[in-house]
Amino acid sequence: MSSDDTSSDTAAGGVQSREIREVIAELTGAWGRGDADAYGAVFTEDATYTSFLGTYYRGRGDIVTSHRALFGGVLKGTELADDVLDIRFYGPDTAVVNSRGDTYKGRPKRAHELSKTQTYTLVRRDGRWLIAAFQNTKRKKLLERFTYLFTPEARPAAER
Template identity: 35%
Template sequence: MTLQQAAAQDETGDVQALLGRMTEAWNAGDAAAFAGQFTDEAAFVSWQGNRDSGRAAIEASHRLLFAGPLKGARMDEDGDSTVEITFLAPDVALVVVDEVRVSNSPTALVITLTAVRRGGRWRFASFQNTRKTAEATVTVTAG
């Protein structure tokens, strides 16, 4: 393994750890910890198309959600889920998580995030999730 490969593995691990912290905060219903995984200016778009602009708005909306319709809900990756991390630049990663399930919904989600590293710390600058439908079974990749 080269030094570059080792560094890439470390960075991938750092982004995976960020994703893990976000999931743990969601599962704990901790809006402050959940929002803490995002940049100050992050964009959060829900599957319904609602948009939160900034960490404070993400925290406020999730505080309401975790106290209301998402109380006790857990975010779990399905056994068939995949996590793809693609580095667009040394400090920017595209993260796609397929087949995420929230315990209070029978529908799987696809979550797309942008992770950025600032001051040595990774955080998410964007989050968007989409509900999968039965028709959404084809994935096209360039090849």
């Protein structure tokens, strides 16, 4: 995982970043086990979840129920890769995480192969970080390349 945590200058920021990475590791571990209850446990009760298809789920119960069905169906036996790009803190109890991710079977995907970009909003409640909102977007790499070819200024600074 890459690290560009804006608050990692301080010991507290480093501890918080590690705790947040542990939450994401719990999330990916639960996915790999096909454990919808453990997957849902890292979300707040009122969390929102938008899949790369645009499906919108509201609340931990909705996230658990849908993932139980998905883990038993089209996502059965898949793993979840998640490569953190950055973690930014907005006060002591709120953080935004951007990452690249993807599902896979067999060989883990390398960072440059990950086809989705995620945004997590995490809040700390009772000393534990939980995901309050999740947004997953499918990358269109070919369209990105065309855009950068015809409009080089559109390329994100992080990719220059």
